[in-house]
Amino acid sequence: MTQEVATQTEQVVPDHWEPKIIGFLCYWCSYTGADGAGTARMKYAPNVDIIKLMCSGRIDPELITTAFANGADGVLVAGCHIGDCHYMEGNHKTMARMPLLRKILDELGIEPERFRHEWISAAEGAKFAQVVTEVSESVRKLGPLNWPQMLKDRGVGHGMDLKPWGE
């Protein structure tokens, strides 16, 4: 039991480590908002790599777990505000999915600060810049995630010796 806790808490942060964060952005609002931040020459952290999708409703939670499972230290999801969706109600699905996913991620040992979900309109460049900087900083504080290793260390995925979280 103590072994696993030790693995997690005494994790050595490598030199020059930079948080790797994947940002899933809808094209019509948030991606355009991010462009707006650029046009206004706002400066923000370089850690969020943007993947453009047409609608935040396209963001399958599996894409987010895939990112975490492959070394992402954080994930940002951004879409149009409710009522502004280019596809009328694609973001309603996002609104329903993300809180549920957050709970699952929490159960799987991913701190809530590593997963950020925001509504960012095409006019909210400043908000985009601020959110990126905030999420980068909060992930930096938490350190590297290394989720696959953590799952392995905790025995998750082998079924037999599954242990409760926190022990």
Next chain:
Amino acid sequence: MISPSGEVAMSNSDAYPDDEIRIGVFICHCGGNISDVVDVKRVADEIGSMPDVVRVSGVFPVDAPPTAGTESSIERAVVLSETEMFLCSDPGQARIEKRIKEYNLNRVIVAACSPTLHEMTFRRACARAGLNPYLFQHVNIREQVSWVIEDKEAATQKASRLIRAAVDRARYLEPLDDRKIPIHDAALVIGGGVAGLKCSLDLAQRGIDVTLIEKSDVLGGRMLELGTVFPTDEDARELVGALVKGVQENPKITVILNADLKDSTGSIGDFNTTVVVKKDGGEEDVEVHSGVIVIAVGLDVYEPRDGEYYYGKSPAVIGLLDLQKMLRDNGKLEVNGKPVKSVAFLHCVGSRQWEDVHEPQADGKINDYCSRYCCTAILHSAVEIKERFPDVEVYDFHEDIRTYSRGHEEIYTRSGELKVKFIRFDPHRPPMVQKDRKGEAALTVKCRDRLTFGEDLEVPVDLVVLGTGLVAKDMTTLIDLYRCSRGADRFLLEAHPKLRPVELAAFGLFLAGSVQGPMDITETTAAAAAAASKAAALVSQGIIELDPFIAKVNEDLCTGCKTCLIVCPYDAIQRDDEKEIAVVNEALCTGCGTCVAVCPSNAIQQFGFNDDMVVTEILALLGVETNSRAGVEAEEAIAAV
């Protein structure tokens, strides 16, 4: 493709066989906008060392523009210069086209500004060179890298990472064709008020067959209830009568009265609408086939609550429309046969409401918007009363006065000249109307006047006219059939207030007039003309092209579970009950990809954004090689959970 010595074969598809993936990556300096921050040469070198990439740079010296014969060798292709240059320029595009032919490129990546600006530019350049435009991938390294990241090293690394991900993703790109949708040469106009009439006439003038359906048994709409209208003082019934006559005489227009919407199938270019028509005590279904649909059902006038400003409790409290009727039909100003000596107008009744002052409407919301027509309509009526009955005292209780259109301010000025008395109330303390206890008049209006710095006034009047606002109609059937969006004010919402002001978000559907929000007649006809013009432009194209990023079902994987049907905002997916699979209607699909996210079998995918592409992008950004051990192990771990 490239020999170690850097020797090159000359350009042709023998040297560069078609079955190999060859990706040309072009990195733009954007005249220093990018290259001042991102070390583009280093990025080009890093990308150039990836497999599948023919090393090409989109930057070259200004003094040596690309001309035939100057770049015959592939090592020369990696010409990097710190000189300012723009890939979007004509020589920049020419270079891309040339390289495509030269090296038989079958994928092209441009790392430059935002795709919003030049994705289409480069797609077209690809098409000109004979490459399917959807084998092009745009990378944004200006708005989302060089302009926002101060640290040059971090910016260079990020640019490199993003382009690397695009290269990996590009392997999955497939040639796509724009959807070509034929447009049936006819229009359906719903609503026979001034907007529907004007729109039908304009469409017919362009040679388009129009079916105009109207719920009531007469054409003309709300204008039939009005007297003279601002700003020209013309008779409303004469004005609309001219339109009605024009519509009835036009052989291109078929009018169906007593018609109700029942059902609608199809999509842009090919709508089939079922209309129920009441006829001789019975009902009859009529089918209307059209390429476009214009919605012009108009709006309702706010009906004050019982007791609101004493409405319903006294015959001396009436709405603006009632006053119009009185002035028009009686020619007299009287209540219960008694001549009226004083009138009070109240602005903003049912409009610009406040949560702490007004009770919410049936849907729980207050009407917080401005109804726009009422200030001028009230002042126009006040002027008419003053001119026709000079002895009558007229009081105007307002929160603000908004006479914004051409000719409206003049009416305001005129009302002042005619000595209409203005009293300004605080919206949080609206005036109170009650029975006049002194017996001087029928009613008293109590109000604290802000124009006299808080003087409490009690004004006895014989008639109170409420400046009732405008509200959206109950449009349940319409909204269900056409999946219309509504604004917070319950009126139908246009696709974009500035770029697509008379269109609904779904293609082929247009909004004409006050179904979209409060408008006066002038604005309504302008909006109707705009809708007619947009609809006609669409019909006259005959065939329209839509982008190909739609959803497609893999019939072998689909289990027919209908999950995608539930989430689709456009009802673009139907279930083929015979084959037990989902089928996407290509004309209805707008390419949001929501169905892709929910499909439990991964059977539905979106062109241009399929799971392979997105997952590859994720892995590449994280520095994981596709299908590497780490990724597989992680996936196994997740699967086991």
